[in-house]
Amino acid sequence: MLETSIVTGHQDSGLATLVPYLRCVHCGKGAVHFSKGLANCEECGKGFALRDGRFPDFLTDEDREQLKKELAFWEDHFANTVYQDESEASYQRWATLMQVKNQDTVLEIGCGSGALLTRLPAKVRVGLEPAACLLTATSGFFGVIGSAEAMPFKGEVFDMAFFKHSLHHVQDKAKAFAEAVRVLKKGGRLIIMEPNAEHPQRRLISNPESLFRKLSPVVKLIGPVETFQTVDELVELGYENHLKVEKILYTESHYDRVTVRQRLQRLYSRSLRTVVPQKYLMPNYYVQFRKPLDV
Template identity: 30%
Template sequence: MSTEESVAAHYSRGNAEEQLLGIVRAAGGNPESFSPAELHGADQLHIGGAAATTRVAERVGINAGSRVIDLGSGLGGVARHVAHECGASVHGVELTPQFVDTARSITERTGLSGQVSFSQGSILALPFGDDTFDAALMVHVGMNIQDKDKVFAETARVLRPGGVLAVYDIMLLGGDIEQYPLPWAATPEISFV
């Protein structure tokens, strides 16, 4: 099994969509139509949740005219948040098929399908032409990417001149190697902090 297949398998546990809809139901919301905020950040699989996403988007300068790529978009929480809060158009690329299906379904239920789309694939080989996006976000994804140079080269290719890549991630700056299992890796074979 390749590293990417192992990463996708790691994240393909449980029924994420039903868990997210359960959060909406438990708060008294309608699981067929709700705002992204009703998920209370459960769809943003990173430290700091929605508040961190807002800070990153503000620092990047994302606004209503921005075309954004969300690298490793997970359940789509970052993409929906940026579209809803900033008015940007966002495309998420995600390795895990189950997450792509969930992201699309939740996005439809939040009424953001006109602004947010998703494709299943590798961020090591982005399915877009050169100079397509104004900004790229990579939120808690790098810890599962061994070939970071390739990700950065692909991202630079799809960003327009002057475009910005924002990386918000967990990094190991020295010291001991972490103890497994971790939220992003059960074993060291898929952990690249």
């Protein structure tokens, strides 16, 4: 579902709020300040453009080349729109699961148009997104253009970081995961909501080179580099990054306009739920990690 409005919340529109969180991706250590229409590194002097006058752009030429197909996909299909594909009840359910507090600083990685991010009652909401075209029509959060694999943020500055159906768009998932842990405060939470790679339909389309994936009438609007991962693979990444697993939930999203595929999913999950494990029934999962205080 595409909508043209989004909740604005109570975010201050001033970019100065972003300054304590930003870090130069060029030298990797300099703080960033805003002046003369640029985001400037105080250490190396590198200047980064402000897209649309409000979105600091930290993508490098190498990033753009690596993301070329993915950026073109979003530009072709969703440029300058507010992309929201789930029902209001579905977004509110995710928000309830996340239990965000009013004083929290929250980062969404691969935020798109911020459909879930804007529904969280956080003190500061920041969305990292490589596709600038998905940010231009948005409000209610601070949009930052950048790569999940080299985030333009200082270490240990967010109370929560989360991926909402975005990690499968990232080529180096382990690197993006480690970056999310780096920017998370000690005691903070990392939440990942993703398509479940163990679900039969997800298995069919997870390989970009598979014949089923290439049948565009069957698989519509799937990005060129999307690959899914299992909960076990995520849990292993969590252990490698010294995180504690707090919650694992297999679930499904809900939509205002139900497609044939979604009707089949409902039939599949409800008819087999007494004999088939949840990990094979549900198309999505929710995994919550905690960063220990002693890391």
